Amino acid sequence: MHRARLAADLERLATNLRSAWYGPARRVLEELDPPAWERTGRNPVRLLKEAAGRLETAVERPGYGARVHDAADELQQYLDSDDTWYRRAGGDPSRVVAYYSAEFALADSLHTYSGGLGVLAGDHLRSASDLGIPLVAVGLAYRDGYFCQRLDSSGWQHADPARNDFEVAPVSPVLDTDGRRVTVQVGLGDGVVTVQAWHVAVGRVSLYLLDTDVADNQPHHREVTGQLYGGDDDMRLRQELVLGVGGARLLAALGIDVDVHHLNEGHAAFAGIERLRHHLVGGHSLSTAIELVRGELVFTTHTPVPAGHDAFGWDLAAYHLTPLAEQLGVEFRALWDLATGAGDDRWSQTVLALALAGKANGVARLHGEVSRRMWAGLWPERSVTEVPIGHVTNGVHPGQWVGGELADLFDARLGPGWRTSAGPEAWERIREVEPAVLWRTHVAARRRLVGEARDRLSAQSRRLGIGNDGRGLDPDALTIGFARRFATYKRATLLAHDLDRLAGIVGDDARPVQILVAGKAHPRDEAGKHLIQQLVGLSRDPRLKGRLVFLEGYDLELARSLVAGVDVWLNNPLRPLEASGTSGMKAAMNGVLNLSILDGWWDEAIADLAPRAAAGFGWAIGDRREDGEEHQRTAADADALYHLLADELVPTFYRRDDAGVPTRWVEMMRDAIALLSPQFSTHRMVADYVTQAYGLLEPEFEVA
Known part of the structure; x- marks a missing residue:
């Protein structure tokens, strides 16, 4: 294999994050230069920049070029294939779902998540890709992610910066046909902010990360996407306006005709307001526009603790949302009434999302019950059991979370269905695996973990001089x-x-x-x-x-x-x-x-x-x-x-x-x-959303 072909194949693998969950692709990237792989934080794009000089020797490595080419060819076949669960079920590929989330956990090289909400969002995209769901996603391009954890000698946690450098990350700028950055504008209380975007390829799914670090913006506007969950309520409200309003406007600017807007938590509730604006501009009354939005909005709540739901006072909400109300041609009070429950004096993103979403769900059966009790006051005329909040139980992505040792065994004994199927058939074949083989495979994973833990603890102990x-x-x-x-x-x-x-x-x-x-x-x-x-x-x-x-x-x-x-x-x-x-x-x-x-x-x-x-x-x-x-x-x-x-x-x-x-x-x-x-699994979870919430296929059973 020639150097140019090897470089091209490696770049194809590095710039699609399927390599983060598909073992053969990940392994050939790591194999290029294992120390550099770890040193770069498992960032495939940075790895290729740092290891460019090693391509000549890599070409000569027996079998390496063929393994890289096979992985790149397999990726292309995956991207091009119409043989997906969604298409086999008769799904229409032209009906698009937009999935909004404040965080996405996609790879260690992108610090765009803080915890479980982001991990769930990342797995949602991975399964949407594997199942062939026509889905695009919207998030924020934080320059500084959540944080890197460091302990001191007393065991106290310190937060070190988790920087994102989008120039050497598996992302690309979103450009128009003339090669210029696509931008949209979002009004805030202190002026208009210009928003650009970065594209992330997550298998078949496109994720757009919104970025206000634009030269034409005022310095404080450039900081809106500066830090994940950074700042005070004012910054949180700014970020959520950019996510919801800016996200919906970006998709429209890209010509993506969205059928369903899925809000992953209340952070993205302002997408519903932007959809209201769209229908009001089209000549509909506010009441009609609300009903139209309810026909296209799905809301998932993840938080059973009241304090975990974003809420803002009148002054702050009025300051930032009055410009948007003016664009809608309504008084701010009309928006305030949508986002506040009976007797409440705080703007609630969850209340707003529940008011505008035609389908709402918790993330487990018990959580659905808890959510109905929490928000029953919004429907005083109904019993708690009749509150229109169902549940779609969360899942996890098989390819992302099954360890390497077991994944190899699954590939050999279960067949490919465990990676891409929403059904139980492949998984049942584990009962045919000999007990000694399954145990030996797990023991290998445990021994690897203990070795990694020892290495981490040894380094930690040396750094602190104790522990x-x-x-x-x-x-x-x-x-x-x-x-x-x-x-x-x-x-x-x-x-x-x-x-x-x-x-x-x-x-x-x-x-x-x-x-x-x-x-x-x-x-x-x-x-x-x-x-x-x-x-x-x-x-x-x-x-x-x-x-x-x-x-x-x-x-x-x-x-x-x-x-x-x-x-x-x-x-x-x-x-x-x-x-x-x-x-x-x-x-x-x-x-x-x-x-x-x-x-x-x-x-x-x-x-x-x-x-x-x-x-x-x-x-x-x-x-x-x-x-x-x-x-x-x-x-x-x-x-x-x-x-x-x-x-x-x-x-x-x-x-x-x-x-x-x-x-x-x-x-x-x-x-x-x-x-x-x-x-x-998120394969089952996403299939449930497709049938029960998105309405893309006929429902198999009730959400609640």
Whole structure:
């Protein structure tokens, strides 16, 4: 293969983020220069710039050029193919869905997400691509992403910048036919801001990231897309106007005729206002325009905690939205009434989205019930059960989250359907895989994870001059994972409620147990940062023998390793405050057994699928009660957790046959993969949106 052809094929792979979730494409990029791959933060575009001088030697490497060409050719076939779930189901490719989100987790090289909302949005795009859904997406091009986590010697979290350099990222400027930047304008209280965009290829899906860092803008307008969730309420309102209004205007400027606008959380609710403007300009009355918007708007709420919904006071809302009201030809009060519930004195993005969306849903069955109770006051004439908020349970993307070892086994034994199908057929074939083979594959993933954890902890210990260096970790010990955002309701320290009981469980040298913890607290969440500090302190407690560790720098790469390599995934929020909890779904796809409070998706899994399991696929902590004082519930849940660990998990894990295989454990792994994977994948989730919310295909069953 000639150098020019190799360079062209590598560029095709680097500039489409399918390489972030499709193993063969990712591997050939990494293989070009593994140290540079890590040094560049797994940024394929930066990698090609830094490793350009290595192409001559890469051409000569036996078989490398052929592997690159095969991967690039496979990508092109994937992009060109009409043989997708959507087309086979009779879907019309001309009916387009626009998906708006304030964050997208697509690759570690793009710092455009903070946590679960962004991870869900990224998986939504990946599955839309794999299923062939005609979907485009809109987000914001933050120059400074959420943050990179760094701990000091006391275990206190510090936030280092997470910069985005779009000149050396897998993005490209959005240009018109004359090669000029496509721009739109959005009015704010202090003037008009010009918005440009960057295009991100996510398989077959196009994502447009809106950017106000435009030379013609005033300095403070250039900063609107400066930082993910940065600044105060004023900045948040500016960002959300750019996302909603600017996003809808950009799609119109690009000539994209959208049938359905899907708002992923209330951040994008202003897209509904822009759609109102479109219909009012067309000569419709306000009441008619609202009904037309309701026919094209879908809203997903993710937040069961009232404080998590964006709200703004009259003065701030009037300041920024009066220019938009004037464009609509209505008084600001008319918009205010849309966005406020009875007796409320705050503009609510969720209330606005619920007022304008014809379809609204929570992200799990239990969360749908919680949401109906939360917002019942908006429909005083209805009973709670009649509140028009249904549910579409979240999922996770198989190709993104199944670890490399298991993905190779799935490719060989399940066939390609596990990557691209919305149905359960391929997943059931895991029951044909020999127990020893499945166990050996998982053990390889665990050993890789423990090696990576040791490397991280050793570097962390050297930098700080103190701390757990990972030498207490055992690649063959029962390994529990806990990784998520450190909000207090998630109760990250529940496991240490009774330290003596915990020490008795993890300190058994005959049957060792180890716990890997990771996650970030919001930079302004002091309570969450204190939880991290407590866990770092526990990691240094001699009673635990180095078997509890905290891994700093939580990112997509570490998340992938954790959900693939641990044996048990722990989740212990205060019910019913976990809307969905997708990390446990990722673990289950890898045959990892869940140990969880009956909240979010796990409540659903236990109720619907546990009766179908031959051996079980995990354990429920406690029961479904939501009454009682919080400290009493915490004590009861901790007691239940310790009993399950000591009496169920540890004995089952260490009970082996003559070949060293924990036979019942492996049967539970099979149940987890076969039953949970298809039900809690974003392939199923996106198919549900297509049939139940978007109306692109006939519905198979009711949303609620």
